[in-house]
Every structure is written in C-alpha cells, then in structure tokens.
Amino acid sequence: MDLEKDTYKTIEVAVGDALYKEKGSKFIGYVYPIISEEDAKKHIDELKKKHHAARHWCYAWQIGIEEVSYRANDDGEPNNSAGQPIYGQILSKDLTNVLVVIVRYFGGTKLGVGGLISAYKTTAKLILEEAVIVKKTIDVFYQLIFEYKDMNKVMRIVKEQNLSIINQKMELNCDFLISVRKKNASKVQQLFLDLRCLKIKEVTP
Incomplete structure (x- = not known):
C-alpha cells in the first residue's frame, strides 16, 4: 500500500x-x-x-x-x-x-x-x-455534533474542503458523519475546532 x-x-x-x-x-x-x-x-x-x-x-x-x-x-x-x-x-x-x-x-x-x-x-x-x-483513498471519519444555528458555518467548510457527508441526523441538534482523505484529516479537524461551536471526534463507521 x-x-x-x-x-x-x-x-x-x-x-x-x-x-x-x-x-x-x-x-x-x-x-x-x-x-x-x-x-x-x-x-x-x-x-x-x-x-x-x-x-x-x-x-x-x-x-x-x-x-x-x-x-x-x-x-x-x-x-x-x-x-x-x-x-x-x-x-x-x-x-x-x-x-x-x-x-x-x-x-x-x-x-x-x-x-x-x-x-x-x-x-x-x-x-x-x-x-x-x-x-x-484512505479516509478518516469524523462525527460532528452542532446546533442548527451553526449549520451554515459547518456546511461552508464541508463545501470548501470537498468533504463527503456519509450520514446525517437532524433531531434536537445536528449529527453528521463525514469522511476526509487521510492526508487532509488534521487540517480539516482544526478548521472545525476553530469554529468553537461543535463537538468533533474521530470514529469508525
């Protein structure tokens, strides 16, 4: 590999x-x-x-x-x-x-x-x-949990970084599962952390 x-x-x-x-x-x-x-x-x-x-x-x-x-x-x-x-x-x-x-x-x-x-x-x-x-590609998967009011900020990063949303749940808040190419993972993780309005963790789908 x-x-x-x-x-x-x-x-x-x-x-x-x-x-x-x-x-x-x-x-x-x-x-x-x-x-x-x-x-x-x-x-x-x-x-x-x-x-x-x-x-x-x-x-x-x-x-x-x-x-x-x-x-x-x-x-x-x-x-x-x-x-x-x-x-x-x-x-x-x-x-x-x-x-x-x-x-x-x-x-x-x-x-x-x-x-x-x-x-x-x-x-x-x-x-x-x-x-x-x-x-x-070898991908890394992240779970994102955030409030509806922050949807535009999250989606802007998703679109700019060309990320794939594997799964999404819309209940009391938003729960996304996204995939990121491994070589871009740390950069994308930091972009989301910088928003300071969501929880992000690496998961195994």
Whole structure:
C-alpha cells in the first residue's frame, strides 16, 4: 500500500470462471471484493456448493489498508503449492480487500509441486487480469455534533474542503458523519475546532 499518497488498490466487482487446463486437470479462478474473513468464508462455501465435484478449493485473501492481514490455503495440495502462488499474484498487483479462489478438478495425472505452483499462479494471474482494479483513498471519519444555528458555518467548510457527508441526523441538534482523505484529516479537524461551536471526534463507521 502506498501510504504516503493515502490510496490503495482493490476491486469492486467479483469476476469468475477464468479457466486454465494442465494435463487433464482444470483450474477455475474467481476473485471477490471482501472486507472481512466472514466475507471470504461465505464466497468459498458458495463455490464448494457450485463445484461440489471438484477436488480442491485453494485460496488466498488480503484484508486491510494500514493494518493488513492475509491467509493462503492449500486445501489439501502439497504445502505452499497453491495458496502462496495465489497470494503472490495478489501482492504483485498490490491489491487488498480481495479474495482469490482457484477450484481444481483433478484430471488423473499428478503435476508435481512445480507444476501445481505454475498452474495456480497462472490461473490467479488470469483472473486478476480480468478484474477491474480501482484506486481508493484512505479516509478518516469524523462525527460532528452542532446546533442548527451553526449549520451554515459547518456546511461552508464541508463545501470548501470537498468533504463527503456519509450520514446525517437532524433531531434536537445536528449529527453528521463525514469522511476526509487521510492526508487532509488534521487540517480539516482544526478548521472545525476553530469554529468553537461543535463537538468533533474521530470514529469508525
């Protein structure tokens, strides 16, 4: 992740059915956008139902922007012959919040560890080349609480700084959730503090 530019790369739309064949075995690749390990499990379970006659469902995922976690799973293939080659392709594209699953139908001929590494790497590469990769900003979220009479002052900063209002509640007072690009966060926070008419705190949406 390029933290200095406060951006990261991911995909927004799942892509499937990239096919690679080697000595009778079929390798079918899928890639999904995910934000949690639970997302990954759900997609893997769906593929196991769809491809119930397959022999292996190997995968790798990476989640997180500044604190990254990942997993690579060989699902019964020899150690590091499937999950790691798949994960290597995720890293080569500098992606996060993605899951890549390769479904293998065994063709009767063993490929050996080298052959498996090549097949899983190639299939992962094929499916990632089909995916549309997008660049997103790393954002900080703030809650703003203020009175109605101060709405114009708050909205002037929102417009001047091109901020996004994610959520707003208008009850006894105004409660806004806004997002700010990380590199602008401290400046924007100070602009609101300088108003001296609202409460501002950083939150996790």
